[in-house]
Amino acid sequence: MQKICLLGATGSIGSSTLDVIAQYPEQFQLMSVAANTNVDRMAEICQRFKPERAVMGSQQARDALAQRCLGLPTEFEWGHEAMESIASDDCDQVMAAIIGFAGLRPTLAAIRAGKRVLLANKESLVTAGRLFMDEVARYNVTLMPIDSEHNAIFQCLPQTDAGVSKQDVSSILLTASGGPFRTFSARQMASVTPAQACAHPNWSMGQKISVDSASLMNKGLELIEACWLFDVTPANVQVVVHPESIIHSMVSYKDGSVIAQMGNPDMKIPIAYGMTWPTRIDTGVEPLDFYRLAQLNFEAPDLQRFPNLRLAGDAWYAGGTAMAILNAANEVAVDAFLKEKISFLDIARLNERVLEQSDTKVVNDLEAVFIADHEARVLANQLIASEFV
Ligand code: NAD
Numbered sequence: 318m319q320k321i322c323l324l325g326a327t328g329s330i331g332s333s334t335l336d337v338i339a340q341y342p343e344q345f346q347l348m349s350v351a352a353n354t355n356v357d358r359m360a361e362i363c364q365r366f367k368p369e370r371a372v373m374g375s376q377q378a379r380d381a382l383a384q385r386c387l388g389l390p391t392e393f394e395w396g397h398e399a400m401e402s403i404a405s406d407d408c409d410q411v412m413a414a415i416i417g418f419a420g421l422r423p424t425l426a427a428i429r430a431g432k433r434v435l436l437a438n439k440e441s442l443v444t445a446g447r448l449f450m451d452e453v454a455r456y457n458v459t460l461m462p463i464d465s466e467h468n469a470i471f472q473c474l475p476q477t478d479a480g481v482s483k484q485d486v487s488s489i490l491l492t493a494s495g496g497p498f499r500t501f502s503a504r505q506m507a508s509v510t511p512a513q514a515c516a517h518p519n520w521s522m523g524q525k526i527s528v529d530s531a532s533l534m535n536k537g538l539e540l541i542e543a544c545w546l547f548d549v550t551p552a553n554v555q556v557v558v559h560p561e562s563i564i565h566s567m568v569s570y571k572d573g574s575v576i577a578q579m580g581n582p583d584m585k586i587p588i589a590y591g592m593t594w595p596t597r598i599d600t601g602v603e604p605l606d607f608y609r610l611a612q613l614n615f616e617a618p619d620l621q622r623f624p625n626l627r628l629a630g631d632a633w634y635a636g637g638t639a640m641a642i643l644n645a646a647n648e649v650a651v652d653a654f655l656k657e658k659i660s661f662l663d664i665a666r667l668n669e670r671v672l673e674q675s676d677t678k679v680v681n682d683l684e685a686v687f688i689a690d691h692e693a694r695v696l697a698n699q700l701i702a703s704e705f706v
């Protein structure tokens with residue numbers, strides 16, 4: 318029996334994780350859950366799974382949840398200390414599926430408690446980078462990538478008892494769907510709405526990552542994520558646009574072989590793989606029907622129309638706090654776009670301005686990352702208020 322702590326339980330990854338847990342009640346037990354504000358969904362989860370502890374983002378949300386769940390054995394709590402506490406409490410695996418930088422502290426708490434970490438929250442790795450990976454090594458933690466591309470790369474790399482190696486690997490091919498605006502001109506993209514940006518052609522996801530997919534910032538974050546996870550640089554990673562999202566990424570070997578991981582686009586596959594590695598379970602996802610698939614297409618990404626991907630590579634090479642700065646600017650920009658305060662093209666413009674106007678510092682401790690995140694948010698909000706465009 319594996320005991321699971323689920324951070325970000327009310328989100329898209331949270332729901333897929335609960336589906337896997339519900340399918341295998343003799344193998345997985347939901348010990349604890351965390352979410353920000355969605356009391357209705359959290360009440361359903363608590364009633365169904367009866368976790369020992371449930372944590373909300375605010376006292377108000379906690380009180381509302383406790384009121385909705387009278388009679389349950391669950392302990393109801395709130396705030397980031399409680400989230401860090403459940404991530405290091407009695408459990409074997411922690412699913413890190415909070416969205417954004419807010420996921421960093423609890424994910425680090427899980428690492429420091431030696432849990433198996435199922436990493437969906439890419440922003441925590443992107444922002445804390447070297448520090449994050451150093452803690453993984455220090456606490457000898459099994460870090461399972463849940464992002465479908467990184468999970469695919471993990472599956473395509475040579476496997477060892479400890480994880481994966483890079484023996485005889487020449488490069489990583491990171492696939493990208495290209496998002497809903499893949500074929501749009503810059504002019505067409507200038508007037509797209511949040512609803513259009515959130516309507517992803519292949520994946521059903523939370524709003525923030527959907528906008529990131531549309532702006533290719535998601536691929537930029539994933540480029541950095543791949544560099545940290547697999548100890549490579551952007552020069553070793555080629556982004557390949559593949560609109561069908563059937564190949565989830567590939568590894569190219571020095572003898573000319575390319576190994577790809579394929580499957581229908583359903584996050585239950587990487588989630589279940591992360592939870593059961595090195596074995597596999599039936600996820601209920603339909604296998605691929607190659608007669609129906611018929612065609613897979615590939616193209617190069619267009620960095621002119623999608624500058625975020627270039628900015629991510631720049632931030633990696635700038636090093637230090639640059640990745641935390643870019644991530645923070647992007648979180649502010651996406652939020653402003655969703656609230657219709659800035660246009661879609663302003664997202665990349667704002668990201669570029671904030672990167673240009675911030676000093677990149679060396680990261681010696683976590684404090685440096687939090688300061689960089691905070692200062693970049695302040696600057697991004699000032700630029701939006703002054704109509705920076
Ligand atoms: P979502 O918006 O659907 O859900 C986010 C979850 O985080 C919710 O449960 C919310 O309550 C919680 N949350 C938000 N702010 C919080 C805070 N301050 N404190 C505590 N909890 C907070 O997001 P999602 O699509 O499930 O994505 C989650 C993470 O997984 C992201 O980092 C995303 O990049 C990554 N990811 C998602 C997918 C996908 O298919 N959705 C695929 C790959 C990677």
Ligand code: MG
Pocket residue numbers: 464465466539
């Ligand atoms: Mg992904």
